[in-house]
């Protein structure tokens with residue numbers, strides 16, 4: 072039987088989901104949502120398989136209440152849609168355009184198949200504030216500087232902004248795990264603990280947004296840098312999987328009556344998300360390569376032992392180790408600490424940013440190519456509008472400034488909890504006598520630093536100078 076179909080991607084929501092709304096408004100009785108699970112794509116995104124499987128579980132129940140079935144099909148999207156078309160299963164198809172480059176390529180191929188077969192399709196922009204190709208300089212070239220980009224992008228958005236229907240369907244959680252979903256869950260048990268920290272539902276995303284606007288946005292400008300506080304929204308995995316849309320977030324922010332600095336700083340971060348997507352769209356080669364070509368001859372170091380210690384949070388630098396352990400335990404890491412850990416890898420250890428990008432890709436629940444690649448290239452100094460390579464974060468001072476009482480570090484590195492605060496971010500300076508008093512032995516209780524800060528900094532600066540020769 073012919074059906075109207077939504078091709079569901081990262082948009083697990085019923086509010087502000089134009090593809091789902093269009094399906095609901097269809098007069099036909101046969102309505103379907105299909106989710107195509109391409110396991111090759113998730114091969115190196117192990118943590119996200121957990122979020123995806125959970126999202127499918129929750130959304131399937133939700134669609135049932137709307138009398139819509141969700142089919143989960145494994146395989147390659149292009150081939151599967153071609154098959155459905157050939158077998159006369161689809162007469163109309165809707166989707167929200169993905170903000171991932173590889174998905175956009177698939178969408179182009181699917182459009183071609185649909186056109187050849189005279190199948191009606193509608194593609195919506197829902198996952199970015201503006202269609203990615205719309206924000207260009209007056210001469211038609213892409214922006215490379217954030218402030219210029221965001222000035223124009225925000226203006227275009229505000230001129231076209233449409234009110235969002237906030238109605239939400241009632242929904243009761245039932246436990247029934249479909250075997251197609253079971254196959255998506257990661258094989259490794261490490262992800263099981265994510266349950267403790269996250270609830271991947273649309274309702275939770277809205278609750279988080281409302282709480283954030285009510286209690287936190289006012290203080291966001293300062294609190295966002297303190298990893299021990301709930302200073303940021305933690306909406307990133309919900310945004311990645313579309314449990315909430317960026318339009319809903321902007322809409323809610325614009326309703327704030329007294330818009331202070333926290334509001335401005337927060338929507339600028341939403342602007343950085345748009346900017347990253349614009350960069351990757353215009354410079355797709357940056358997914359793997361340096362945007363600034365002069366870095367192609369940079370003298371990176373290959374050191375598997377140090378890379379492993381960085382991944383495991385055993386570098387001997389407490390703020391770096393705390394961040395890496397937070398990531399492993401929760402699938403998320405605070406932005407300030409992402410910058411510190413990334414900087415440590417590419418500057419103190421001089422390991423190529425590709426290695427860090429790969430590890431974050433596999434471990435972050437909020438991984439998206441555009442933000443991750445831009446984040447890494449920003450820190451490495453190889454990207455657009457990036458931190459210059461010679462500005463090297465000092466992990467000791469960063470720890471002392473942003474975790475002055477050591478709450479964050481001792482949460483994730485509990486073996487340091489008795490270390491006096493003056494030594495917490497540099498435990499190697501602790502006199503042996505004091506170590507004995509607190510029953511702590513550097514090198515046993517906690518690792519010795521794998522590199523010395525000053526030496527590593529000088530060697531990174533030299534490698535940078537050599538680039539200019």
Ligand SMILES: Cc1cc2nc3c(=O)[nH]c(=O)nc-3n(C[C@H](O)[C@H](O)[C@H](O)COP(=O)(O)OP(=O)(O)OC[C@H]3O[C@@H](n4cnc5c(N)ncnc54)[C@H](O)[C@@H]3O)c2cc1C
Pocket residue numbers: 295303304305306307308310311340341343344345347404405406407409410413431435437438439440442443444446447450
């Ligand atoms: C090395 C590195 C890798 C990163 N990888 C990712 C990634 O894979 N996925 C990801 O979503 N973000 C990534 N970021 C950006 C940022 O760290 C996260 O978006 C942020 O920590 C998410 O937490 P939050 O939702 O509480 O953010 P909030 O501070 O509450 O910000 C709200 C939203 O704005 C966007 N945002 C915030 N900061 C940035 C930023 N610097 N760049 C782009 N968008 C931003 C996010 O969508 C975020 O959810 C990376 C940053 C670095 C330095």
